[in-house]
Amino acid sequence: MVDRARKYFGCTDAERAVFEGAIKLAMVYHQFLGVPLSRSTAPSLEKAIEEAVRLQPWVESARVHIDRGRVGKGKDRYGYRSLEGRMLSLKVVTRYGSARAECAMEFVRQLDYPLMFVRKVERGKVKKVYSRKPISDAGKSVHRGKARDHR
Numbered sequence: 001m002v003d004r005a006r007k008y009f010g011c012t013d014a015e016r017a018v019f020e021g022a023i024k025l026a027m028v029y030h031q032f033l034g035v036p037l038s039r040s041t042a043p044s045l046e047k048a049i050e051e052a053v054r055l056q057p058w059v060e061s062a063r064v065h066i067d068r069g070r071v072g073k074g075k076d077r078y079g080y081r082s083l084e085g086r087m088l089s090l091k092v093v094t095r096y097g098s099a100r101a102e103c104a105m106e107f108v109r110q111l112d113y114p115l116m117f118v119r120k121v122e123r124g125k126v127k128k129v130y131s132r133k134p135i136s137d138a139g140k141s142v143h144r145g146k147a148r149d150h151r
Contacts, residue, residue, distance in 0.1 A: 013097030020094040021103030085114030
């Protein structure tokens, strides 16, 4: 995949991989919270979220889990709940150039907060484990008027 936007990013491949993972997490959080669901619809919602994330560039994998125990608690009189951050766990792996980032979101009880964080970053030769085409123009971008090699 050719990255026509590369020249706008003044960062390394690793930083870009983290950025791409982080915006995928934020998309899920801000687009899907509030969606009505029940225990029986949770699996199809997980799949829909995963597929929406995988459509975006630089995504190697996406895994979503909705805590069924939390879904079953506090149903309203119509038999469903709305998706909340405390119900959602998400892992996204992005690959950009020579780097791979694993970003995640989980509800952290000690913080009482659905935390988004970087779990791992790999730099250098990254083994290809997915079916998308590798970046064909990896390497050069424009930063402050000068060509910059990100390899």
